Structure formats: structure tokens, C-alpha cells
Amino acid sequence: MTTTTRSDAAPHLRIARRLAPAQALYVFGSSVDLTLTGIVGSRLAPTTALATVPFSLIPVVAVATTFVISRFIGRLGYRRVFVSVAFVAVLAGLVSAVAVQLDLFWLFCVGTGLIGAYSAGAGYYRYAAADASGSQRARAVTTVLAGGLVAALLGPFLATWVSGLLPVAFVASYLLVALFGALAAVWNLTLPRELAELGRGAAGGGRSGEAASAPEDRPRTRRVLWRQPVLIAGVAATSFAAISMTSMMTAGPIAGMAMGHSEADAALAVQLHMIGMFAPGFVIARVIGRFGERSITVAGAILVIVAGAAAACSTAEWAFLTAMFAIGVGWNFAFSGGSALITDAYRPSERGRVQPIAEVITNGFQVVGSLSAGVLATVPGWRMLGIALIVLSVVVGIGVAAVRRSVRSSAPDAATASPAADA
Numbered sequence: 001m002t003t004t005t006r007s008d009a010a011p012h013l014r015i016a017r018r019l020a021p022a023q024a025l026y027v028f029g030s031s032v033d034l035t036l037t038g039i040v041g042s043r044l045a046p047t048t049a050l051a052t053v054p055f056s057l058i059p060v061v062a063v064a065t066t067f068v069i070s071r072f073i074g075r076l077g078y079r080r081v082f083v084s085v086a087f088v089a090v091l092a093g094l095v096s097a098v099a100v101q102l103d104l105f106w107l108f109c110v111g112t113g114l115i116g117a118y119s120a121g122a123g124y125y126r127y128a129a130a131d132a133s134g135s136q137r138a139r140a141v142t143t144v145l146a147g148g149l150v151a152a153l154l155g156p157f158l159a160t161w162v163s164g165l166l167p168v169a170f171v172a173s174y175l176l177v178a179l180f181g182a183l184a185a186v187w188n189l190t191l192p193r194e195l196a197e198l199g200r201g202a203a204g205g206g207r208s209g210e211a212a213s214a215p216e217d218r219p220r221t222r223r224v225l226w227r228q229p230v231l232i233a234g235v236a237a238t239s240f241a242a243i244s245m246t247s248m249m250t251a252g253p254i255a256g257m258a259m260g261h262s263e264a265d266a267a268l269a270v271q272l273h274m275i276g277m278f279a280p281g282f283v284i285a286r287v288i289g290r291f292g293e294r295s296i297t298v299a300g301a302i303l304v305i306v307a308g309a310a311a312a313c314s315t316a317e318w319a320f321l322t323a324m325f326a327i328g329v330g331w332n333f334a335f336s337g338g339s340a341l342i343t344d345a346y347r348p349s350e351r352g353r354v355q356p357i358a359e360v361i362t363n364g365f366q367v368v369g370s371l372s373a374g375v376l377a378t379v380p381g382w383r384m385l386g387i388a389l390i391v392l393s394v395v396v397g398i399g400v401a402a403v404r405r406s407v408r409s410s411a412p413d414a415a416t417a418s419p420a421a422d423a
Contacts, residue, residue, distance in 0.1 A: 016129035016140040018191055020147025022082065025184035026122040027148035027278065029089050029177045031155030033058065033115055035270045036163070038253040039263060040170050044105040052370060052377065054105075054112040055250050059242075059366030061116025062123070066363060069121050070356035078128045079195040082188040085121025088114055089181025096174035111174070118181070120359065127355050128195060130343040139285045141339045145332070146281025153278075156271035219350040226357075231345035233403040235358050237297045237338025239365040240396040244304050244389055245331035246369030247376060248311070249273055251385060252324050254377035259315040269324040276328025284336050293340040294400055300333030301397035304389055311386030315379055323386065334396075 033055070042051040072081050096111030098104075129140035158176060165172040225231060252273070253266035261269075280287075288296050307326035310319045346354040376385045 015132040015192060015194065016143040019125045019129050019144045022184060022188055022191070023122065023125050023144050023147035024149075024151045025086075025180050025187060026089075026118070026125070027151035027274075028155045028158075029093065029180035029184070030115060030119065030122075031151060031274055032093075032159040032173050032177050033112055034249065034274060035156040035159045035267060036170055036173055037112055038250060039266065040100060040108065041105075042254055044100070044103060044108050046105060050105070051254060052250050054109050056367065056370035057109055057113035058116040058119060059246065059363045059370055061113045062120040063116075063360055063363040063367060065117045065120045066123075066359045067356050069117075069124065070352060070359075073124065074352060077196045078124065079188065079191045081121060081124070082128075082191065082195070083185050085118050086181050086185035086188055088121070089118040089184065090178045091181075092118060093174050093177030093179070093181055096177065097171045100171050100174060101168050115177070120363070123359050123363075124355070126339055127343065127351065131348055131351060132194060139289070141343060142281060142285035142288060142336050145278070145336060145339075146284070149278040149281045151278070152274040156267065156274050160267050219347065219353065222353045222357075225346060225350060225353055228345050229403045230341050231354065231358075233294070233297075233400050234338045234341030234345060235361050236396060237300070237334050237341065237400055238358070238362045239338075240304075240392065241300065241331045241334035241338060242362050243365040243369040244307075244334075244392065245277070245327055246366045247372055247385060248307065248323065248327045248389070250370050251372075251377040251382065252320075255379070255382040256320055258378050259320060259382070261317060261320060265317065265320075269321055272321055273324040273328040276325045276330075277332050278328075280329060280332045280336075284332065288337065288340060293337040293344070294403060295337075296333050297337030297341070297400045298397045300330045300335070300337060301393040301400070303327075303330030303333060304393040306330070308386040308389035308393065312383050312390070313386075315382070327389075330393075337400075 037055045037058075038052060041054040042048065045051045045053070069081060069085070072084075092111050092114035094111075095114060096108055099106075099108035099111050126141045126144045129144045132140070159173045162172040162176060163170050249270065252269055253263075256266040256269055257263065284296070303326050307323045307330060310323040310326065313319060342354065342358050375381055
């Protein structure tokens with residue numbers, strides 16, 4: 001028993017821990033956009049109503065490119081795709097910097113939109129780690145996400161610290177995106193050989209698995225896979241985390257200034273938000289192992305309720321900062337738990353029938369959250385957002401909590417789910 005556990009944990013330690021720095025470099029670059037794009041967008045946009053469009057383009061492009069990236073993973077393997085999307089980040093940072101320098105709103109939209117392709121590719125880091133980790137999938141997912149902790153702590157501070165180094169404000173900040181993209185490309189070139197082959201043939205729909213001789217190794221149909229309550233709950237959790245976090249984070253900086261807070265206060269709120277998103281990373285794997293994916297997801301929903309209550313009850317600085325921090329921690333819990341539920345619901349040969357669809361749905365809710373932020377970035381809108389998040393959290397929390405009973409009470413569904421799903 002001990003030998004099996006150690007051999008099973010070895011891929012997790014080798015692959016997931018190598019992907020954690022890749023996640024960190026991604027968060028370093030993306031933290032610039034998370035911290036500054038709302039503020040810069042409000043400066044460059046011809047009207048206030050368009051201020052959140054650059055940020056909204058990130059999930060829009062992520063949705064548009066997710067299936068394409070999945071196909072490339074199926075043909076080229078994870079490693080080549082991870083290197084390629086990092087080079088896209090280099091281009092995105094350079095385009096954004098030029099746009100800020102020339103005061104061109106449309107070009108800034110192009111630059112931030114390109115980050116969406118990088119975001120879509122980086123979203124597969126956790127899936128690659130899970131695919132290589134056997135029964136340690138939950139630990140692999142949370143280990144990769146934990147890699148963003150240091151970047152979440154330092155990235156926003158770097159973004160604001162370098163913003164005034166060049167004559168035009170924020171140009172240097174977006175050059176950081178290009179720099180971290182280049183570092184990510186170099187690091188991803190050194191990823192283990194397993195990732196060069198892992199994913200090939202399966203990301204496009206699992207065709208390689210259909211030739212397996214054992215019936216239990218043959219990929220199930222999408223209809224069978226997507227009727228699993230555990231998979232539906234996982235996608236609902238990640239989608240809930242996405243729309244909650246994105247709507248509050250996108251509207252937050254602009255709404256904060258509408259409340260009378262300064263740009264420095266708005267940037268601090270995003271920095272606290274980023275810390276909340278990634279600070280639990282080092283302990284969340286153990287917490288999931290002890291309490292289970294569903295319990296952690298429900299805890300995330302409760303934290304989002306705290307964020308919503310803070311936003312709804314007051315516009316004071318403490319309430320504003322509390323809402324931004326709590327939504328970050330709530331996102332971490334709900335997204336980690338939901339991702340673990342998703343990876344428990346499919347076999348390696350079935351990844352192409354689950355991963356891209358789950359990513360498109362999750363990113364689609366990010367789009368909704370971003371686009372709605374333009375209306376919510378006012379004092380009344382901020383309060384309304386808080387109330388809406390409370391209601392949504394209650395619905396999702398109850399739904400995820402009920403899945404355990406429905407899975408165990410349904411023999412066919414329990415049989416098709418991974419045993420780890422009920423751990």
C-alpha cells in the first residue's frame with residue numbers, strides 16, 4: 001500500500017511542481033492586467049461605458065480560443081502549446097504598451113484581448129498536472145494554483161511601482177507583461193518530456209483511447225460524461241467562482257473611485273484581492289484532502305456571501321477592501337474545489353470531451369461578469385452586485401452540497417464517477 005502511494009505521488013511531485021512556476025509567471029503577467037486595465041481603460045476609453053471593454057475582452061478571447069488550444073494540445077502535446085501561448089503574452093504586453101504610449105484605445109483592446117489566449121492556454125496547466133498525477137489529482141490542481149501565490153503578492157505591487165518609470169504612465173507596467181511572458185516561454189521549454197506527449201491524441205476528443213482493448217478504458221460519450229452530477233457540480237462551481245470574482249474585480253477599481261476612494265485605494269483593493277485569490281494555495285490541498293471537494297466549494301460560496309454583504313452594506317474603505325479580499329479567497333475555494341470535482345469525473349482518454357467544454361463554460365461566465373461590470377461600476381451598482389452575489393452563492397452552495405446525496409443515491413451515476421469523487 002505504501003509503495004503504491006509513493007509511486008502514485010511521484011508524478012504529482014515532478015509534474016505539478018514544475019508547472020507551479022509556470023503558473024506563477026502567468027499570474028505575474030496577468031496581475032498587471034487585473035490591477036491596471038480597469039484604471040487604464042477608464043483613461044483611454046472615449047466614454048465611461050467603454051472603460052471595462054478591454055478587460056472584458058480577456059475572457060471573450062479566452063472562450064474563442066479554448067477549443068483551438070485543445071485541438072493543438074491533441075496534436076502537439078501540452079509542452080509545445082504552453083510555450084506558444086507564452087509567446088502570445090509577449091506580443092500582448094508589447095501591443096498594450098504601445099497602445100498606452102500612443103493613447104490608442106482600440107489598440108489597447110487588442111493587447112488585452114491577446115492576454116485572453118494566454119489565459120486560455122494557462123488554464124490547461126492544472127489539467128496537465130491532474131492528467132499526470134493519478135489519484136493525486138486534487139493535490140496536483142491545488143499545487144499548480146498555489147504557484148501563483150508569490151506572483152499574486154508581488155505582481156500588483158510591481159505593476160504600480162514601475163508605472164511611473166517611463167514618461168508615459170503605465171507603459172512600463174505593460175512591458176512587464178511581455179517580460180514575464182518571455183520568462184514563461186523559456187521555463188515551459190524546460191518542462192518534463194512527459195508533457196510533450198501527454199495530451200496528444202486525447203485533447204481532441206479521446207480518439208486514441210477508443211482503440212483500447214479493455215472496455216473500461218474506452219472513452220464514454222459526451223452524453224454519458226455530462227450527465228454525471230459530480231461533473232455538473234464541478235463546472236457550476238468554477239463558473240460561479242468565475243462570474244463572482246470577475247464581476248467584482250472588474251467593477252471594483254472604478255466603483256471604488258466612484259465611492260470617493262483614490263486610485264491608490266483602488267489598486268490596493270485589487271492587490272488584496274489577488275492575495276486572497278492565491279494565499280490559500282499552500283494549504284488548500286490538505287484542506288480538500290480532509291474535508292472533501294464539495295465542503296471546500298460550499299465554504300467558498302459562504303466567503304462570497306461575506307464579500308456580497310460587505311459590498312451591499314457600506315461604501316466605507318473597510319467594507320470595500322473586505323469585499324475585494326473575501327471575493328478573492330472565495331474564488332480560490334470554489335474554483336479549487338470545482339476543478340477537483342471536474343478532474344475526478346473523467347478518465348485520461350476522455351479529457352478532450354470534458355476539458356475544453358468545461359473551460360468554455362467557465363470562461364463564458366467570466367465574459368458575463370466582465371461585461372456586466374460596466375453597469376455595476378457605480379455606487380448603486382456595487383450594492384446591487386453585492387445582493388446578487390449573496391443570492392447566487394446560496395443557490396450554488398445548496399446545489400453543490402446536494403450533489404453528494406444524489407450521486408450516492410444513484411447507482412448508475414456513482415458507477416460512472418471516479419471513486420475519488422466521493423472521497
